[in-house]
Amino acid sequence: MPFPTGSKPVKEMDSPRPKLWIYDHCPYCVRPRMVFGLKGITHDLAYLSNDDIETPTAMVGKKMVPILELGRPGSEDHEIMAESMDIVKRLDLDPQFGPPVLAPAVDRKDLDGWVSSAAMLMRRLVRPRNAVTPLAEFQTRSAREAFVRNHPLPEPSSYEANLKASPKLIEELERELWKLEGMIHSPTSVAADGKLSYNDVEFFPRMRGLTIVQGLGIPPKLRAYLDAVSERVDVPLYDKIAS
Template identity: 30%
Template structure:
């Protein structure tokens, strides 16, 4: 099997977490961000992640891929049901514009494989600048303002469970926190940091603190 993804994409991270946690034998393929043709060849749409099976068929939609990987993977590696996920989703929905302004410009600056070419960076930048309504230069300059918006939400996060099993809540929450780890100056509670490090180890995922800008 092949798992096509972008390193930065929260939806892709969901699937990569589960593939690693469930010990699913697969090949990771990081597409260039402007490689539309590969996506259309596989699922007739410019989307990631994409899971391609050995027979050449493929599926998209992150939670559908998560369900399939859960089915195919190690049955001893349990994925627990959703518990407080709605609380997390509501908190971060309130600050989505600010998290985008903080993370989008940094995404092309920290050496990720999907931005190995200038054309891939330009493709992403053009789309995301339209989405946030400002240039990446202006977004970077506005970082202090948006850090001040995101920090209080991080402070409101309840104590996050640290356990040996992966949960749907973790699959939904960790990718958001992981992308925020690329933003230097954000304040994470120690318990949140402990949770992030634990999930990163449990799912063989990378945090971005060492690359933070």
């Protein structure tokens, strides 16, 4: 694969390895990957091309990711699941995958509010860069065009215009990122006790996406958090391919 990813062969299972169908850039796909990494569950990652409609539709009835596939196709234990948080809960709570590792979510209106307010600014910086990365889901012109077509931006809508506006957008986002410094209470989680929780499962994937933005100054608490959680859950950041 053009970008290093995968799982640690820590826990062998009797049945075929769980398979997770994903896009690497997709925050929702990172959610179950975090549980795989935390639990050390040997698994396979299957990368879909961004223009592949047929494969996911055949499995779950529409184009969506992530998709978890368990058991052998054609056997009684074959199972397919969609919806990222349903997959997360299955992997975390099902005894066949070991004891639970995630702490319950707590009310974090501060984080939720920040993500909501900064969402469009992040999209303007991240989406145009996603479309030109060497990630597996963007290996063909058709796949890249499908991403641009399916992820429009409000005016100025062209990805090229938003790339040209990067210096101003980066400056704006950096100001917003500093507001997070008072909301991250541990280098290893957003909670003071350092335990990863369902809050992290929602927060880390979104922040990981920002590491694709070259030249973005990430404040120290957020940087330490991203580095620590990335290592802990075995999901690499994008610093090496940032643009």
